[in-house]
Amino acid sequence: MTPKVSLRGVTKSFGTNTVLCNLSLDVANGEVVSLIGASGSGKTTLLRCVNLLEQIDDGAVLLDGDEISAIGRDPNPVRRRVGIVFQSFNLFPHMSVARNITLALTKVLGLSPADAAAQAGELLRRFGLAEKADVYPDQLSGGQQQRVAIIRALAMRPEVLLLDEITSALDPELVGEVLDVVRELKGSGITLLIATHEMAFAREISDRVCFLHTGTVAEIGTPAQVFSTPSDERTQQFLRRVMN
């Protein structure tokens, strides 16, 4: 079966700093894969290469077997199918919560304002934010802002959702509400690629866990394999550091 997302020998450098080095990874349709690894190991860059926010230097990125990283390819149709949620939320501060969600629905998918508003309202209700529709982002807590950001990405009905350390900027007591949203997504058919420092969460939610080290996949396997019996020495070291 064709993998949903496939990275083949991807290399990406910023100046002299090589962040991804001949990296290959396949993610099946509907699979949940967590990316773990130290800061600077390439997790964020990997995600940004999948929805073409970064241009890769070498290799190929495939979506349903289709080479989306090909030179001259229009990135916009790809981005409609691959959503991303950022560490720092990146809500549009000059728009209400509802408008944050409906902007792309009307401008990109061409929905009527009424249909877009109905869809946004439904999602906000589903995730317990119905009364926040007309509020501006700076009046929300970090956890609420991140939930809105997730809803904004989900509203586009993406086939793949990339989560880039979405709880790293949150106070500890707000992490739970955001992770609950992600838990709800698992099994809905959406493919999730999650960069995270929350090891317990990665272990709980992932079908597979992928440990990145200096821009390559050092180890990949089921959570049980990677967390309980890591075979790679670098994985063992990393887990020892973060687990206590």
Added chain:
Amino acid sequence: MAFELHRRSGHQPRLTTRQEHERRQRRRSSFIAAASTFVVLVAVVVLVPRMPRWDRVKQSFFDVNQMRNSFPRLIDAFWLDVKIFAWTTPAIFALALLIALARNSRSPALFPVRMLAAAYTDVMRGVPVILWIYLVGFGVPGLGIARPFNSPLLWGSVALAMTYSGYVAEVFRAGIDSVHESQRAAARSLGLSSTQTMRHVVLPQAIRRVVPPLLNDLVSLQKDVALVSLIGPIEILRQAGIDKSKFANFTPFVVAALIFLSVTIPLTRLTDYLWHRERRRTSGTRVAP
């Protein structure tokens, strides 16, 4: 703050030692400010009239009868300044926005456009406004264009719009650059095109941030409109000059200055107010002195 609250609720304020101290400090500062202002005012009111030729200056600059005489004509002429201001402002903003967008374009194919826009702002800002008014205001009508398109008033306004759009374009550009790249990333990741991202996400935030500097440029423009008089149109400055020659008295210039102030001071205060509000919003809690 606590002091304010007490006062508003009508209770006798019970102040801590520190609040007491701060109140004394505030009183002391107010006293020093008031005293120094008073000294300067006394110096001006007492000393200037003692200058040897004060009588002559008073007569030729502050003649009350001349003020009454010139005021209606000057106000009428000022109406032309207002009109020039009113039609150049939208032109400046439109042109400036186009240039700023051209300079911020990222496509490699648009390199020549970026270069042209950069050259435009450099040339417009590098030459005194008055020179552009002479060159365009006399030069273009000199080509022999048919009326009414040969009026110095029209081309003087065009010269103003050209120079000011250079400055305002730089303000817009600074605003656009100040919007964090992550906002673009968020918009593009939702599938918005670069044009849609600029229009719906970047520009609205950028313009909000540069309202104070834009108003600042408008204050300058409001005054520089008078330069158009140098190529013919009888606006307030020129009318004041005519009155000065006719009555051999400089008072009309003083009246003209007061009329300008009556417009520019409120605009300046508004600009200041917006600056402070923006600063409060964006630069966090002030540190203790």
